[in-house]
Amino acid sequence: MIDDAKIKSFLGQNGISPLPKRVKIMQYLIEKHNHPTVDMIYSELLHEIPGLSKTTVYNTLKLFTSKRVAVALNIEDNEIRYDADTAIHGHFKCRVCDGLFDFSLTQDQLPDIPMQGFSVDEYHYYLKGVCSSCREKGLE
Numbered sequence: 001m002i003d004d005a006k007i008k009s010f011l012g013q014n015g016i017s018p019l020p021k022r023v024k025i026m027q028y029l030i031e032k033h034n035h036p037t038v039d040m041i042y043s044e045l046l047h048e049i050p051g052l053s054k055t056t057v058y059n060t061l062k063l064f065t066s067k068r069v070a071v072a073l074n075i076e077d078n079e080i081r082y083d084a085d086t087a088i089h090g091h092f093k094c095r096v097c098d099g100l101f102d103f104s105l106t107q108d109q110l111p112d113i114p115m116q117g118f119s120v121d122e123y124h125y126y127l128k129g130v131c132s133s134c135r136e137k138g139l140e
Contacts, residue, residue, distance in 0.1 A: 002030055014067050024049055025060045029070060029084035035091070035100040037081055068121075075100070075126045090125035096134040103127075 007026050008018035016022060028041055036044075038061065042054045061082050064070035073081045075093050081100060083091075088110070092101045105125055130140050 002027055011069070014069050016063060016067055016069065021049055021052065021056055022060050022063075025057060026064065026069070026084065029064075029082060033083075033085070035073060035081040035083050037079060041082075071122070071124075073100070073124070073126075075128070088123050090127065092127045092129065092131070094131035094134055095128055096130050096139045099131055099133075101131060 004023055004027070007023050007030070011018040011022060011026060024045055025041060028045060029036070032044075034040070038054055038057050041061075042052065042057045045057075046052050061070065061072070064082070064084075065072045068086060069084070071083045071086055073083055073091060075081065075091060083102075085102065088105055088107065090103045090105045092103055093099070094101070105123075110123060134140070
């Protein structure tokens with residue numbers, strides 16, 4: 001479990017007031033690393049945070065993404081998931097189990113896109129298919 005003081009310090013260093021609900025939501029993102037939706041976070045934390053609302057979760061995640069301490073992943077049109085890992089990496093979504101998996105991606109592996117004069121703030125690499133676990137079970 002990550003120390004609350006470290007999360008408070010991290011949020012403060014990134015211009016985010018470390019309110020208790022924000023700290024718990026960031027802690028969930030970091031520790032679970034399950035690329036959750038707003039509904040997933042809300043359901044998991046409701047019993048820990050009295051008075052938590054989906055609006056609070058949504059607004060907190062919106063703040064986190066605007067301050068670049070989390071990334072919104074829009075792999076499917078009707079689903080936004082969140083990731084506290086803001087380093088360059090890719091995501092693979094299994095069409096069978098809906099699992100979302102990280103994969104390594106180095107700066108050298110990124111395509112050289114001829115966009116002279118542009119500054120890229122984010123990279124998103126999404127792959128879709130069937131994960132190894134589902135394939136082993138013959139669920140293709």
